[in-house]
Amino acid sequence: MEAAEEAPLVALPQSPELSSCPGDISPCDLTILHFNDVYDVDPSPEDPVGGAARFATAVKKFDFLNPLLIFSGDCLNPSVLSTITKGKHMIPILNELGVHFAVFGNHEFDFGVDILEEYMKQMHFTWFLSNVYDRFTSEPLGHGTVKKIIHWNNIKIGLMGLVEEDWLDTLATVNKSNVNYKDYVEVANEIAIELREEGADLVIAMTHMKWGNDTRLAQRAEGVNLILGGHDHDYGIRKVNETWIVKSGSDFKTLTKIDIRLFGASFQYVFEKVDILSYLEEDSHIKAIVKDFTQNIQYMLEEVLCPIDMELDGREITVRRSESNLGNLVTNAMLEATRADVALLNSGTLRSDRIHPVGNFTLHDLLAVLPIVDPVLVVRVTGAQLLEALENGVYKYPALDGRFPQVAGIQFGFDPDAEPGHRIIRDTVKVQGQYLQKKKIYLLAIKEYIANGKDGYSMLKSCPRMFDTETAQVLSTVVMNHFESIKILQGRKKCLSGHRMSLITTTSKSPSLTAFEEESNKPSSIIAVPGIEGRICHISQDMKEHLHQLRTERKQGLRTFPTISDNTSENSDSD
Template sequence: MGNTESTTISPQKDSIQFEILHFNDVYNVEESGSNPCGGAARFTTAVTHLRSQAPEHTLLLFSGDALSPSTLSMTTEGSHMIDVLNCLNLDCSVIGNHDFDFGIDNLLRCIKQSNFPWLNGNCYDSHSMQLLCDLPPWHVIERGGIRFGLIGLVEPDWVDTLAVVNHDDILVKDFCVEGRRMATRLRQDEECHVVIALTHMRWPNDIRLATEVPEIDLVLGGHDHNYGCETVRSKDGNSRWVIKSGTDFRNLGHVHMYLDSKTKRLNQVKFDLISINKSWAPDPEVTKLVEVASTEVNKRLARVIGTIHVPLDGRFATIRSQETNLGNFLADVALTATEADCAIINSGTMRVDAIIPEGDFTLKQLGLILPMLNSTMVLDVTGNDIVRVLENGVSQSFVCKSRKTSY
């Protein structure tokens, strides 16, 4: 069932095998018209099936970003997503930047409604110097005779993306320093055999963490919306693994861990990516949750507001790396509305991650493209300022940074 992409290894004999089902950055609970179609209901079926094959040797872990942005979250402020995640029986999660989109108080309410732990190991309230949201920095799970230590880590850069939280109220400590401190404690005091970092960081920072902190065995990341498994050489000379598992319930990472039968230390990792396509039947309970959450909202959003005559490309892979007709269209709209001389839009605000087909254009499609409430500002700037903005927009195109501008 489902399509898979995988790495290839030869596991050592007499090893103990454990499975991790991993996902990150989920926004839309409804399935899409693309392939893989995703959808929380089909995703739940895949999780249930794979976990049933080795329930005492399987963990389900999430790397942040669930409460926003989406058309539904504009109404529910993310509570509908908590209902879905609770049905999955998650073992653990780390916070993501978009989980703060409706403020800290809303995030706290959602955490309270969750039946799984959320982690935050290095993001602090800058005034009290307590961990933000009073979340635990780590979590220990003992399963099948193996003690797993889980650490939650984020990167400083995403503080700048928080739209409704005062940036001066937040301090993010170095993830390598904090990761090493927590991993050492988990090894020594908690007697954990395997230490896993759940992160919401870009690829380069995840790789830096795995390289510089040998006390951590495996990094399961989010924030980036692509997927893959990178093997890196850590400071102790041994291999570590960095994994990301796609986005939006369209993908599920299946991580096979092989532990030494004597020391119970992690020796090798294999990674399969499961595509959530229509071969997975929708889970009935989650289907009902999605229907209840979406029915009333979709009625209001079905109104046609215009017609488009060519497909508009809003895929992350293109709109965050090159010029697209959707980016140009939205920049032209901003230019017309403000009567300015030029318009610049951060492509990270465009969230549809799909091609919008030609034909009737609805409020729902607009909400899928622009689900976040962002301010439009008119400024007097110099030509030199504009050049600097454009150079910044392409300055980190090759390190998975979302700085691409549309204009």
């Protein structure tokens, strides 16, 4: 993550006029309070403790300044409470805080466009999105506002909301082909001109993108005075050319107070970092909102995610020793969300240790399976690294070890009697229906935990990541979105926006081949829960000898392995 250069933070002088005359805007003409990326509403143990209730107290201390409260995105997910409420608890919290304007963050779309648009109707402020358009409606995605001029303390302020293209690739519930992205610099320049023509004195870009892209915006966008950013979780203030960029941390732990004075055609800025410390009292209204949601958790856990027509085997004795349909369900959802080539899940992730019966699969059931907030990343791996990861996965078999892999997009056989580290039978390994090549690069969907080299998967620790944790989907949310799409296809739920997560269809060609639904597919080709497909199998001594014979004959040019089709023949280079 790129480090931010912090500007000197200067506290406002406390003058009698300022404190005793709330209606008088001297000595500053405008005060803005800014924050971004808030997930956990409860305080942490150490200062700055944060927490939504103390944050509200800090915000309200500045009410006499008539501040403009701006939020730069990401509030609906991820957190433990958001998994249960689908982020709904943030509606009354942000309303009570008095947010005036916001820009969409990537996690606003985690539960789908339909949910977001439903929530927006209940929020007392305006969401912006100026450079991503919905191909279904020709309107901004999520019906965000493109631009707006407001009059605040006799200053005309022009607003826009900009995002980077990178996180559009990570939206599981929105297919990128269904949106039209426009470069944020180009759009900023166009809108800034329009806002100036409409009389704006000050032009503010609310953004949700990384430091590098905010810097590029400041360098190349003419007419933007101030960039109020999100997406990065580190606090920082930076001046690029004549434009200030502000990022205000995360999780209700800090906010930025920006005092602005207008001198003719120019502005003077004074920035103050406000830490949310433990000595602050908790706001009673926000505290009551959080308490109300937490007390109703049991009721919310009864929500039916989807009826299932086969048992889901989550027993440790199954998931930590063999392929399981529960593992196939979760890893399929990982591919549906990321469009990676392969998904690999350490079976220790699956925590219910029981068989889930036919019938209604509830949110309680899902959180019994996946109780931890696990970000799903995509990394670039070579075939050789993938083989090494599989070897690690079966290294401790038959011990009930959490490293044992559940997979999608790949199939493999292993000899449980062979020496650990030499158990994978390489000529059984196929990725997307083709024999694995050691030098080929594959996209692998894994948890952040595995990407950090845990459970023995050290070979994946140095693999390049396609996106960072801040952008990642949460594993439990990914499975919820799988079931949401199933309900839509089954006619149990309407999809008003047209956006949802695409699903993997059933195929008999190869256990490793994942085909995604097309518009021509019938709903019957989509199933809520996959069965046991032969993704993982034990290889006997007789089978090893047969495979060795086939390999020898192939090398001599006498025979080739059967392939999916005549034009997709591809030999393993596992030697």
